Structure formats: structure tokens, C-alpha cells
Amino acid sequence: MRRFVSKPHIALYFLFMLLLTTSCRTKPDESLKAYQEAHNSGDVEKKMSFFAEDIKYEVVGQWKVTGKENLKKRVEIDAFLNSNLIFTDIKSSKNKVTCKVEEKNDLLKVSGIDTLYYEFREFIFEDGLIKEVKTRVTQDGMNALRNAQTAFWQWADENRKEEAAELKRPGVVNKDTFVKCLALMRQWREEMEKEEQQEESEKEVEKIESPNVPPDSKIDSNSTSQD
Numbered sequence: 412m413r414r415f416v417s418k419p420h421i422a423l424y425f426l427f428m429l430l431l432t433t434s435c436r437t438k439p440d441e442s443l444k445a446y447q448e449a450h451n452s453g454d455v456e457k458k459m460s461f462f463a464e465d466i467k468y469e470v471v472g473q474w475k476v477t478g479k480e481n482l483k484k485r486v487e488i489d490a491f492l493n494s495n496l497i498f499t500d501i502k503s504s505k506n507k508v509t510c511k512v513e514e515k516n517d518l519l520k521v522s523g524i525d526t527l528y529y530e531f532r533e534f535i536f537e538d539g540l541i542k543e544v545k546t547r548v549t550q551d552g553m554n555a556l557r558n559a560q561t562a563f564w565q566w567a568d569e570n571r572k573e574e575a576a577e578l579k580r581p582g583v584v585n586k587d588t589f590v591k592c593l594a595l596m597r598q599w600r601e602e603m604e605k606e607e608q609q610e611e612s613e614k615e616v617e618k619i620e621s622p623n624v625p626p627d628s629k630i631d632s633n634s635t636s637q638d
Contacts, residue, residue, distance in 0.1 A: 438505040439536045446541070447498055453490040459483055460610075461538040471547040474584075487586045490514040492593070498532075508534045512546065518589070521560035521596045527552045566599050 442461060454638035459479065468482050469475040476482050494516040500511040512529035519527055532546035548556070574595050576595040578588065 437501070439534065440501060441504065442536065442539065442541075443501070443503075443508050443534060447496055450489065451495050455483070455486050455491065458486055461541050463537060463542045466541060466543070468544045469546070471545065472553070473548070484585050488515070488584075488589050491586050492518050492587060506536045508536070518593055518596070521593065521600050522563070523600075524552075524555050524558070524559065527556070548580050562603075563596055563599050566602070567595060570602075571595060571598070577630045592607065 441450060446458065446461045449461070459482075462479050462482060464479050466477075466479055466482055467477050467487070474485075494514060497513040499513065501508065505628070510532055512532045514527045514529070515525070518575040528549045528551070530547045530549050532544065534541055535543040564575065567578075574591070578592055578595070582588075597606070
């Protein structure tokens with residue numbers, strides 16, 4: 412004898428499955444935490460697994476890429492530079508997470524910037540994957556980056572012309588470019604530190620050779636009398 416399932420039971424079954432699927436789906440803020448861990452560990456493949464194929468990623472005023480393969484080059488650079496992110500002031504809604512960001516990496520360190528601060532970073536999720544990211548560095552951070560870059564390129568153009576010209580050639584930004592750039596920036600930093608030490612040593616020598624003499628102790632030739 413064939414059994415028939417009543418329509419109300421079928422409706423309840425599908426409602427149950429929908430609720431089960433929804434409850435099992437990772438929430439955006441939980442995905443963000445796992446994403447942060449993957450980034451900070453330098454796990455490129457793990458981090459890439461969080462992005463949709465048509466991901467749009469923009470750092471306002473600096474660069475913008477579309478597509479997972481194009482973004483992967485940037486992710487590989489972050490891993491090479493030992494980038495470390497801290498997310499603060501996290502706010503989450505249905506499919507969006509916004510936060511402030513603090514970043515440290517080897518390139519910032521050699522530039523004399525301990526931490527780079529971002530005004531905001533916005534993540535848009537779709538079907539559990541990151542569909543879009545938009546972020547902006549603070550004005551103070553932009554000024555610090557600009558000053559460091561200006562000083563570095565001025566030194567490179569004067570002292571490492573061939574290397575500087577190679578790095579400035581238009582082309583695809585990738586890990587190899589940053590390997591060369593970081594190596595050259597470390598040379599720049601070493602020379603700058605040597606110059607600073609030399610200047611400090613010269614100042615110390617000047618203090619020793621020309622000690623400050625109190626004004627009252629100076630001899631006024633006009634005040635001396637001849638017998």
C-alpha cells in the first residue's frame with residue numbers, strides 16, 4: 412500500500428531544511444576572523460579561498476583590481492612582506508562587515524613606519540564569499556607613505572640609477588618586483604642610518620672641541636688697561 416505525505420508535511424520539511432542550511436552557513440564576521448588568521452599566517456591559498464571569482468578590491472587612491480587571479484598577485488606580495496592585520500571597531504550586518512585596520516609589514520618597517528592605519532575597510536559578502544573590498548588609508552598614513560617614497564626614490568635615482576629605472580618600468584606588479592624593491596630600500600635605510608650616526612658623531616666632536624663658555628667669563632679687551 413503506497414503512502415502519501417501530506418502537503419503540510421512537505422512544506423514543513425523544506426522549511427526545516429532551509430533553516431538548517433541558513434544556520435550552518437558561516438556568518439560574515441566569523442568568516443572575517445578566519446580570513447584575518449589566514450592573512451597573518453601568510454597562507455596564500457587559504458586566504459584566496461575566501462574570495463569570489465569576480466572579487467573587486469580597492470585601496471582608495473592607490474590601486475584597484477578585479478578578478479581572483481589578479482588579486483592573488485597582491486596576496487602573494489602581502490605574504491612575502493609578512494603583513495599583519497589587526498581589525499578593530501568591527502560592525503556586521505546581513506552581508507556586510509566594516510572595521511578599522513592596523514597594518515604592519517616589512518616594507519613599512521624599512522620605510523620608518525611602524526603601523527599603517529586605515530580609516531575603514533568594508534567587506535561585502537555574497538553566498539558566503541567576499542564579493543567586494545574597499546579600504547582607505549588615513550591622511551596621516553598617506554603623508555608618511557608619500558614622504559618615505561619621495562626620500563627613497565630621490566636616493567635611488569642618485570645612487571642606484573639602473574635598479575631604480577628597472578623598478579619604475581611599467582608592467583605587472585608582482586612579488587618579484589617587491590623582492591627587488593625591498594632589497595633596495597634596505598640598502599637605502601642602511602645608508603641613511605650611517606649618515607645619521609655620522610652627523611651625531613660630528614656634533615659630539617664639535618661639543619668637545621668648542622665647549623660653551625659662559626658670557627661673564629669672556630675677557631673684554633677694551634676693559635684692560637695698560638700701565
